[in-house]
Amino acid sequence: xxxxxxxxxxxxxxxxxxxxxxxxxxxxxxxxxxxxxxxxxxxxxxxxxxxxxxxxxxxxxxxxxxxxxxxxxxxxxxxxxxxxxxxxxxxxxxxxxxxxxxxxxxxxxxxxxxxxxxxxxxxxxxxxxxxxxxxxxxxxxxxxxxxxxxxxxxxxxxxxxxxxxxxxxxxxxxxxxxxxxxxxxxxxxxxxxxxxxxxxxxxxxxxxxxxxxxxxxxxxxxxxxxxxxxxxxxxxxxxxxxxxxxxxxxxxxxxxxxxxxxxxxxxxxxxxxxxxxxxxxxxxxxxxxxxxxxxxxxxxxxxxxxxxxxxxxxxxxxxxxxxxxxxxxxxxxxxxxxxxxxxxxxxxxxxxxxxxxxxxxxxxxxxxxxxxxxxxxxxxxxxxxxxxxx
Amino acid sequence: xxxxxxxxxxxxxxxxxxxxxxxxxxxxxxxxxxxxxxxxxxxxxxxxxxxxxxxxxxxxxxxxxxxxxxxxxxxxxxxxxxxxxxxxxxxxxxxxxxxxxxxxxxxxxxxxxxxxxxxxxxxxxxxxxxxxxxxxxxxxxxxxxxxxxxxxxxxxxxxxxxxxxxxxxxxxxxxxxxxxxxxxxxxxxxxxxxxxxxxxxxxxxxxxxxxxxxxxxxxxxxxxxxxxxxxxxxxxxxxxxxxxxxxxxxxxxxxxxxxxxxxxxxxxxxxxxxxxxxxxxxxxxxxxxxxxxxxxxxxxxxxxxxxxxxxxxxxxxxxxxxxxxxxxxxxxxxxxxxxxxxxxxxxxxxxxxxxxxxxxxxxxxxxxxxxxxxxxxxxxxxxxxxxxxx
Numbered sequence: 189x190x191x192x193x194x195x196x197x198x199x200x201x202x203x204x205x206x207x208x209x210x211x212x213x214x215x216x217x218x219x220x221x222x223x224x225x226x227x228x229x230x231x232x233x234x235x236x237x238x239x240x241x242x243x244x245x246x247x248x249x250x251x252x253x254x255x256x257x258x259x260x261x262x263x264x265x266x267x268x269x270x271x272x273x274x275x276x277x278x279x280x281x282x283x284x285x286x287x288x289x290x291x292x293x294x295x296x297x298x299x300x301x302x303x304x305x306x307x308x309x310x311x312x313x314x315x316x317x318x319x320x321x322x323x324x325x326x327x328x329x330x331x332x333x334x335x336x337x338x339x340x341x342x343x344x345x346x347x348x349x350x351x352x353x354x355x356x357x358x359x360x361x362x363x364x365x366x367x368x369x370x371x372x373x374x375x376x377x378x379x380x381x382x383x384x385x386x387x388x389x390x391x392x393x394x395x396x397x398x399x400x401x402x403x404x405x406x407x408x409x410x411x412x413x414x415x416x417x418x419x420x421x422x423x424x425x426x427x428x429x430x431x432x433x434x435x436x437x438x439x440x441x442x443x444x445x446x447x448x449x450x451x452x453x454x455x456x457x458x459x460x461x462x463x464x465x466x467x468x469x470x471x472x473x474x475x476x477x478x479x480x481x482x483x484x485x486x487x488x489x490x491x492x493x494x495x496x497x498x499x500x501x502x503x504x505x506x507x508x509x510x511x512x513x514x515x516x517x518x519x520x521x522x523x524x525x526x527x528x529x530x531x532x533x534x535x536x537x538x539x540x541x542x543x544x545x546x547x548x549x550x551x552x553x554x555x556x557x558x559x560x561x562x563x564x565x566x567x568x569x570x571x572x573x574x575x576x577x578x
Numbered sequence: 579x580x581x582x583x584x585x586x587x588x589x590x591x592x593x594x595x596x597x598x599x600x601x602x603x604x605x606x607x608x609x610x611x612x613x614x615x616x617x618x619x620x621x622x623x624x625x626x627x628x629x630x631x632x633x634x635x636x637x638x639x640x641x642x643x644x645x646x647x648x649x650x651x652x653x654x655x656x657x658x659x660x661x662x663x664x665x666x667x668x669x670x671x672x673x674x675x676x677x678x679x680x681x682x683x684x685x686x687x688x689x690x691x692x693x694x695x696x697x698x699x700x701x702x703x704x705x706x707x708x709x710x711x712x713x714x715x716x717x718x719x720x721x722x723x724x725x726x727x728x729x730x731x732x733x734x735x736x737x738x739x740x741x742x743x744x745x746x747x748x749x750x751x752x753x754x755x756x757x758x759x760x761x762x763x764x765x766x767x768x769x770x771x772x773x774x775x776x777x778x779x780x781x782x783x784x785x786x787x788x789x790x791x792x793x794x795x796x797x798x799x800x801x802x803x804x805x806x807x808x809x810x811x812x813x814x815x816x817x818x819x820x821x822x823x824x825x826x827x828x829x830x831x832x833x834x835x836x837x838x839x840x841x842x843x844x845x846x847x848x849x850x851x852x853x854x855x856x857x858x859x860x861x862x863x864x865x866x867x868x869x870x871x872x873x874x875x876x877x878x879x880x881x882x883x884x885x886x887x888x889x890x891x892x893x894x895x896x897x898x899x900x901x902x903x904x905x906x907x908x909x910x911x912x913x914x915x916x917x918x919x920x921x922x923x924x925x926x927x928x929x930x931x932x933x934x935x936x937x938x939x940x941x942x943x944x945x946x947x948x949x950x951x952x953x954x955x956x957x958x959x960x961x962x963x964x965x966x967x968x
Binding site for chain 2: 194223224228232233234235236237252253254255256285287288289290291292293295296309311354355357358359361362365366368370371372374377378379381382383384396397398399400404408409410411412413436437503504515
């Protein structure tokens with residue numbers, strides 16, 4: 189038998205306490221958690237089942253799979269209907285369910301198990317709790333950043349003349365995996381899809397994608413229209429590398445730009461502008477800052493440099509310049525013009541002011557930053573200048 | 579501008595016709611499709627948006643991203659509420675929505691756009707339509723099978739003495755990607771997660787996973803508890819390889835077993851039993867066969883061979899022996915003891931009678947089969963015997 193909870197006891201109580209405080213604010217008498225990312229947040233592992241979390245007593249862990257877990261509150265079930273039967277739960281007055289991510293049919297099934305309960309939405313509470321990382325979580329993100337940096341430093345040496353963008357990506361994938369990258373790229377919701385990361389060489393950066401990523405690319409097949417498209421990397425074009433930084437269950441998000449030979453002055457200027465935006469806008473991230481002000485300052489700096497038409501895409505633009513990062517790639521806070529998020533100590537966010545320059549490709553950088561009591565700390569420290577592929 | 583529909587016109591009409599027939603059976607006056615896999619099925623590409631499909635007139639394609647698509651019925655929108663406004667749709671009497679996969683909050687939002695419509699479930703209709711592949715779809719799956727076979731034939735040459743399971747997996751991933759594997763492993767729903775594939779060496783095969791895959795494995799980190807765990811591949815143990823076969827947007831599912839040196843007689847016997855089950859049970863797949871009978875025959879053959887305690891797992895067992903394959907890995911028909919699915923011409927399914935032998939590891943094979951008018955056709959033709967890693 190193995191212990192269910194893999195978190196330190198204090199860490200477990202801290203996370204539980206944050207969620208309970210939010211439940212009290214929302215007057216939820218209980219919460220039922222079933223999403224893999226949220227189960228991992230609360231226990232340090234993924235299992236198939238449900239965490240039943242009353243506002244004022246200890247949680248019950250209803251487990252379907254795997255076998256062999258033990259600990260306080262562990263109850264094995266075969267289907268969700270067994271939850272009520274197995275321990276005769278007092279029906280909660282109001283029950284919070286993950287309405288923003290759980291399919292409609294499953295929510296209806298869960299509602300039928302607790303017919304007297306008023307249903308409220310657990311998703312905003314869990315998003316808010318997870319947006320403020322504990323020191324332990326920031327440590328796990330920082331570890332990912334160190335490993336991802338090690339991989340990025342090797343990228344110039346992985347290039348061979350005549351390579352396609354796919355061939356370079358495959359070597360970066362291999363190097364990442366051997367460094368311990370888990371590969372899995374967790375995204376909340378079903379609508380965004382990406383395999384391992386996004387490498388954009390030359391004009392392909394200007395191909396629009398259906399997904400809400402900052403950059404696009406045609407992809408290798410219309411079934412997955414994003415990222416590299418198999419074109420040969422050519423002199424005078426940029427190669428933007430934005431690959432998976434999930435080494436610990438918590439990820440960093442880092443982008444760097446490479447070239448073969450020189451790229452034109454406009455592209456060089458845009459890259460410098462991206463580095464400056466990162467520096468200035470990340471420094472704005474002190475508790476109380478409205479993230480929409482960070483977005484507006486980034487956009488303003490692009491305008492002042494005369495680069496607005498290339499900012500966050502050329503033919504198709506992204507509607508944000510940064511996003512929270514942690515267990516998933518699309519956490520809070522969102523750094524976008526209409527975001528209502530406000531920076532708090534414990535936030536970890538990626539900032540990615542990128543430009544797409546016609547005939548050259550994508551330029552710019554992306555870093556992941558933590559908002560700590562000692563100030564903003566960059567967790568992705570590979571060199572920021574454009575590097576030459578040898 | 580690019581044409582939205584990438585399917586041949588006849589192929590498009592065939593798929594549309596199948597869904598409309600199912601809508602008529604269910605008395606749905608319209609359907610709204612938003613899942614990436616279903617949008618890909620209907621158009622041959624993924625876009626962000628909605629397909630509004632009336633039972634008796636041509637569909638409207640409401641597109642949010644990417645820019646630049648054109649064709650009959652294309653309407654650009656910024657949010658779903660613009661659907662009703664933009665063309666003044668007659669409110670349908672009943673509207674089919676993908677209730678089994680779309681999050682609860684999104685369904686509530688869509689219901690509010692069509693307040694007079696009775697909501698019915700589109701998910702079973704789309705699953706049923708997609709379970710019966712067209713000849714063109716089978717061709718795409720067969721192409722994946724040929725490429726996957728090419729990769730599997732190279733596996734013995736990728737091994738180096740002293741390798742870990744992860745190191746071998748990374749080389750197989752690289753070979754697959756260079757052969758054109760898209761990497762993306764589409765699974766319906768959010769609950770199953772896997773990166774690229776599953777390699778199980780030795781005792782790790784007996785580690786239970788939370789996911790509903792046939793086999794388990796500890797994984798590299800508790801945030802993704804499935805597959806290889808970094809252990810060194812040792813003599814006398816088996817190495818089961820079950821990696822991603824998505825080369826065309828349509829995937830094959832194939833498993834083969836490898837060893838370093840010899841494995842014991844029990845494991846050899848179980849492997850032969852798996853090959854025999856595949857042969858006999860796949861041949862049962864003629865139109866009209868109940869898939870639960872296929873499951874029972876597989877289980878019976880394992881029992882007759884005295885291998886039941888190792889069948890489909892040892893410490894933890896999987897509840898099925900096969901599943902439909904296509905755009906996603908968990909399609910219909912399901913080959914399981916309580917399945918109500920019945921084999922039809924056009925079904926494509928994977929059969930994976932596997933065994934976990936203590937102290938040796940996982941043995942057995944998996945093939946993907948198409949049910950054609952000319953009989954059952956195997957689409958994954960790598961050698962089935964246990965191969966030695968050199």
